[in-house]
Amino acid sequence: MKCNGGMQDDSNHKVTSEEDRKYAKEIRTLIRLFGDSINEEELKQKMVHYNGNIELVIKDLVQQSVEKQKQEQRNAVNESNDNSNKSVQxxxxxxxxxxxxxxxxxxxxxxxxxxxxxxxxxxxxxxxxxxxxxxxxxxxxxxxxxxxxxxxxxxxxxxxxxxxxxxxxxxxxxxxxxxxxxxxxxxxxxxxxxxxxxxIRQHAKSIEDLRDRSEQAMNSTEIKNL
Ligand SMILES: [Zn+2]
Known part of the structure; x- marks a missing residue:
């Protein structure tokens, strides 16, 4: 009772460092599962943002790639409109x-x-x-x-x-x-x-790949055991 405040401070601090360690483990696992398509610093930020919810992090990563692809598609030419090969006259x-x-x-x-x-x-x-x-x-x-x-x-x-x-x-x-x-x-x-x-480099293939890998990751024992 007498040193309640101090203990709370201690335990709060302990939780934070444990979270850090836990994230490090999850980040290592995600990098192993997803390969180089994911940046470690970005992963760390996302893990903190989603309070360590790995499922939300994976969904976010896939969504991010989808958005990137949509942006490129908006930029791309609609070649089907480009068939105006009329006579020279x-x-x-x-x-x-x-x-x-x-x-x-x-x-x-x-x-x-x-x-x-x-x-x-x-x-x-x-x-x-x-x-x-x-x-x-x-x-x-x-x-x-x-x-x-x-x-x-x-x-x-x-x-x-x-x-x-x-x-x-x-x-x-x-x-x-x-x-x-x-x-x-x-x-x-x-x-x-x-x-x-x-x-212009297309991301379509990598997104499909990312989706496959995220599905595998969600079902993997490595993630389940985290
Ligand atoms: Zn000519």
Whole structure:
């Protein structure tokens, strides 16, 4: 009775350090079950947040991945809307010829004298897709979307659509890197350019994997014995 307060302080402190140890064990187990897809510091925070309820932590982790994937899907192009491959004559009514597609797109001028785009002095879009290319801006021979001949000899613009990409010109020591939905760059004459475009990494597979593993984890004896 006489040292009640002191004992309470002691026991409170004891509980905290026991919780710490308990979380450490659960965190170790979760990392073993889930692999490197989970960050230890993040796990520690979640364990504290959910008062050590491992089931809620696992659900939170799966939900987090699902949200991340939803965000990427919102950013992704709806390619099913991208089937407007109409005749060139109709496209001619616009101020540019061709269309942009996911990956690298280059805008340039065709020099084929019989080409309608060339006659109208309209810039044309060339779709490269997901690739790495090197070219000198005014010494190209890309295929024209209008006349289909390799007569697009100069490039004035590069546009990356829905891709992780980088662009680097001669003299630039550091390439410009980005992963935005749509990015345009002016291509200057007489320079050599290197362009790279990769598909934006999808998390779908890892989420499925995470769900499988969380189910296994929930039923595992390791978790049950915690
Ligand atoms: Zn042409």
């Amino acid at each position: 109709k496209e001619m009514e616009k101020t540019e010829v061709g269309e942009t597609k996911p990956g690298i797109n280059l805008q340039g001028y065709c020099i084929n004298e019989t080409c309608l785009a060339s006659k109208a002095k309209l810039p044309v879009w060339i779709n490269i897709g997901f690739d790495t290319i090197i070219f000198i801006s005014d010494k190209t021979s890309f295929s024209c979307p209008d006349c289909k001949k390799a007569t697009v000899t100069s490039i004035i613009k590069a546009m990356f659509y829905n891709s992780e990409h980088s662009i680097c010109a001669t003299g630039d020591s550091i390439p410009v890197k980005d992963n935005n939905y749509q990015c345009s760059y002016t291509i200057k004459p007489e320079l050599s350019y290197e362009l790279k475009a990769n598909k």
